[in-house]
Structures are given as structure tokens and as C-alpha cells.
Amino acid sequence: MMGVMKVQNDLRMEFLSRSVNEALARSAVGQMAAQLDPSLEELGDIKTAVSEAVTNAVVHAYPDMLGTVYLRARILDIGTLEVTVRDRGIGIADVDEARAALFTTGGDERSGMGFTIMEGFMDTLRVRSAPGRGTTVVMRKRVTPRPVR
Amino acid sequence: MRVTWELRGSRLYVYLSGELDHHAAHQALKEMGSALDEHLPLHCVLDLSGLSFMDSSGIAVVLGTYRRLKAYGGELSVAGVPGQAARVLTMAGVDRIVPIAVAVKG
Secondary structure, three states, X not given: OOOOOOEEEEEEEEEEOOOOHHHHHHHXXXXXXXXXXXXXXXXXXXXXXXXXXXXXXXXXXXXXXXXXXXXXXXXXXXXXXXXXXXXOOXXXXXXXXXXXXXXXXXXXXXXXXXXXXXXXXXXXXXEEEEOOOEEEEEEEXXXXXXXXX | OEEEEEEEOOEEEEEEEEEEOHHHHHHHHHHHHHHXXXXXXXXXXXXXXXXXXXXXXXXXXXXXXXXXXXXXXXXXXXXXXXXXXXXXXXXXOHHHOOOEEEOXXX
16 A cells, blocks of 8 residues: 555445446446546546456356455545455466456456456556455556646 | 347448446347347448447457358448447457447547
């Protein structure tokens, strides 16, 4: 963690790893991000990154079962949104391999671009994982201040 | 997520609308697959102008459709791509494989 930051807002949600909740998660974080007055593009980037992180938890963390996905979104005082998606699923043995573009274990319906998109659309991305212990993804994006109209 | 299509000459126009995410992708692929199998068009135009959201699931849908057409010599183009979906497709380099036309608005 960098320095001391004041937290302006803090949202926590947990839900079952059902794919129908992907929309719920990105909408909730989108609403939170809207408090920073992002551009349409920034808002789209944030919602897309959240969708990718939550989809990973739904598809990969709990492949043949339902588990809980923990979502946290915080607004930090530097105009930054921080999103944490955590699961207690099967974990990732090789995080670097999983983060590489086009790598997927998800079959024809997945593209293997999830982490690439999270990385490209957010300012920072950290992934912690251990087999059998779940995965935590933390992403941050600073929303560019816009002149008050 | 809604999938509709119409045949105009040898072109099949497929319209996707709503939110295309992992939850919706399975059904979308299935419906598009049956439309393609039924008509075997020489050219398919995938019109995304009705999408309000698309994540990397859309990449799999576009590339899956591209491969399906290519298998028998058909061609795919993607039209009316809204701004957010265009960023996803460009980030993945899909525009280097399939011709992509961005929506005028969006």
C-alpha cells in the first residue's frame, strides 16, 4: 500500500459465483465510480475491468461449484477508484502465465484477454493467488479531474 | 442480450443488442451458430450498434464467428461498434484480423 490515504467511500458486496451477478457487480462499481465524475470512456474502462475480474472468479475460481465472490470498491482521496475482487476458490498456480495475453483454460467461449484488458484499462493491477487458497485482484484507476461547468 | 438476423442477398446481417458478457455469450454463440448453419452466408455483417456493454466475451464471439465463416470460405465484418466495445476489440487486436467499423455515435 502506498502512503496514508483517506478513504472517501467504501462499498463491500459478496455474492454467489453465478454468471448473472457479473452485471450486478459492474453496475454497482459503475455507480460508485460515477461519484468521481469520470468521462464515458473512463467509466466504460472501469466497468469492463470489473466484468473481467468477476468473470474470472465465476469461471475459474469455482469451476464446478458455487462459491462466494467478495467485491470491494473504494474511492481514495486522490481521486482514485480501487476495486478488489477476491475469491476463496482453487487459485492460480502460475499467475504470470495466467496474466499473459491469449492464455485461457476456459475453452472456445473465452478469449484469454481478461487480464490484458484489466491491465490496459486500469492504472495498476495486482494479482495474488495460491493454489487452493483463492485469488485476490486489486486494481486502481485515477479518474482525471474535469473542470467544473 | 438479444440476437436477431436477416438475410439480404448473400449477406447475413446479425444484430446483437443489450449487454454482451460471459453470462450472455453462450446463448449468443448458440443462436448465431444456428443462423450461420442455416444460411451459410458468403458474407456476414455482425452489427453491434445495439450493444450497451461488451467485455472480452465479445472477443470470443467475434473470433468464433470469424473462424466458423472462414472454415467454408465465408467472410466476416463487424459494423456499428459502440465506443466501449471498440476499445475492447482494439485492445485485443481483433481489428487486425476482422474489419471493424466503429459506430458514428457511441
